[in-house]
Amino acid sequence: MTNLSNQEYLIKLANTKMPFGKYKNYDLINLPEHYIVWYKNKGFPKGTLGKMMALVYELKLNGLEDLIRKLKR
Helix, strand or coil, X not given: CCCCCHHHHHHHHHCCECCCXXXXXXXXXHCCHHHHHHHHHHXXXXXXXXXXXXXXXXXXXXXXXXXXXXCCC
């Protein structure tokens, strides 16, 4: 992760939007599961966005996305 605390990072994840593509401006946590799985197979983007998308994948895989939605500002 970055120099953010885990809590700050999760709050940032809750408020980050997809910057491009078919689901532009969707909250990352609200991206459709099939889209996240497609990226998992294709390869997530480089950098922070890719790391956040990989975390969204893990959260969705484990049914934990509601924990992030509760952090939305």
